[in-house]
Amino acid sequence: MFGIVRSSGRARARHTVLALAAATMLTGCGALGSADPNAAAGSELEKTTLKVSILPTTDLGPFWLAQDEGFFQAEGLSVDSVIAASGQASLTKAISGEADIAFSTYPPFFTATGTGAADMQLVADATSVNAKSNAIVTVPNSPVKTINDLAGRKIAITAKNTASDLLTRSVMQDHNVDFGKVKWVLIPLPNIAAALQQGEADAAYLPEPYITQAAKTAGAIPVIDINTGATQDFPLTGYGATRKWVRENPKTLAAFQRAMQKATHEALIDRAKVEPLLVRFAKIDEDTAKLLTLPGYGSILDARRLQRVPDLLLQLGAIPKPIDVNSMIGPQAGR
Template sequence: MFGIARSSGRVRACRAALALAAVTVLTGCAALGSTSSDTSSSGSGLEKPTLKVSILPTTDLAPFWLAQDSGYFKDEGLTVDSVVAASGQASLAKSISGEADIAFSTYPPFFTARSSGAADMQLVADATSVNAKSNAIVTVPNSPVKTIFDLADKKIAITAKNTASDLLTRSVMQDHGVDYSKVKWVLIPLPNIAAALQQGQADAAYLPEPYITQAAKTVGAIPVIDINSGATQDFPLTGYGATRKWVRENPKTLSAFQRAMQRATHEATNDRSKVEPLLVRFAKIDEDTAKLLTLPGYGSTLDSRRLQRVPDLLLQLGVIPSPIDVNSMIGPQAGR
């Protein structure tokens, strides 16, 4: 009997130990789940949970606005504020000066800054590529410009020199054998270009959406040629960059930004209905324009083979004096 009692006692003790272990495991799992949630919502572990991003008010920003509006940045523990810049170069300058952490721009300024030694920039996320009718050289009915062959010595409105606006214009002209050496480049902010065309300050202009559709409605602007042709078909257009120093010091913050942008870009690409209301709210365009305009090709992950087209074009047009290997400028990518 005593032996049986001792055996029963050992069984009860074993069962008690197993029960205690199970409670401990469950409690530990709950604690781990709580910690994970707190980290996501509070930004714990991120080097810089509050980011400032310099942007341009174009349709290229739809995934960025979606990430803000849908709480995808917040899900990653980030608070993201934006500051509007007048051009890609101005946006880049804000990143270089420290006024912004990450800069949105057309791609050329990132490479010209690297080539000139003005800044050691790294590309951290893709944004858009040229789509059919998403970027064009346009004019108005009373302009002397009727075809691309009339552009040789005319006044062409752009946002800034050595950005996508003049470089893609020059490339398209070169494809058609048109001399761009005597073009008079007129620097005008995007929102003012349509009025400048109407008033004769420029004979033609490079415009992205939504400004193409807006200019057509307000001043009767008509396309001279679609940028999505020849050497610039499907051309990498815009992306996000930061200084190499910032990228090195903020790896977790950068990964959080990239994950949120990847999520938002996937949704923007597959569901236009999520994009249009954001363009009305943030790009300040009317609902009819949002429905009519052509969206660019959205992307988030950087592809070095595709992006190499940008510095190669800059070299061909004499904007940079020597080749640049894109791989040397691509920062770490979340999920890779």
């Protein structure tokens, strides 16, 4: 060590050149400064490109923020979105391999596992019901005026055994309204306002931003807020993947989770960061983005809170036997 300190300037220069040459060979970089720090971060990941199936709703605010702010990129990930028509359709994309991770309302994850259709694990939380963020709505010319009028009517939902189905039936049950004779009309969220206007449905379950949009385009009015009774603060949406995918991609999953945790924190403390993303990605206008009620964002999975979902599914006959949520929660970064 002391010999190096006393060496001549020429010797020091020779040592420096050799050291730089060695570093270049090790990193595979052809020139100084050309190394990509994200490449180093992503080199340990099982996959650096992820496909995530999503629905264009306000629940995706933190996801779009993670993309826009470069949180995924900082973890060495390139994330592509695959649009799905419903939570069930999103889940199907993950099961088939078209997507790596699926965003969905929670019921499809539990019904798939409970019925043996797929072995799913939950990998990140997304949202809970907030006051006025989800509602059963109608239009002025509909025969439905109150929740008691829903019995025997045509009610639009996105798909059976999704949150739109489960939460609508739960709210009706809370008010002793018989849902046994309801005609369930399956309609994608973007088409529900028009269906209400045209009489194809007498009422509909809607989340934001569709509540605010339907109010502007079809004069839709709430029949009842979902954030009541048994569904108050109900776990609404999250991200999941097949157990096989989780087992084979632990580092990639952890990178996705870290990015989502950071983005969710940012979304919670600064709504102004979320609103322009809803305009860009959920295709809503600026006024709607400012007026709508955001859901309760979250990223860390809480088994006790989530247990409400399969318990309600079991109560409503959507799954044949109880499910312990702990058995479905995958590894979580930071825990």
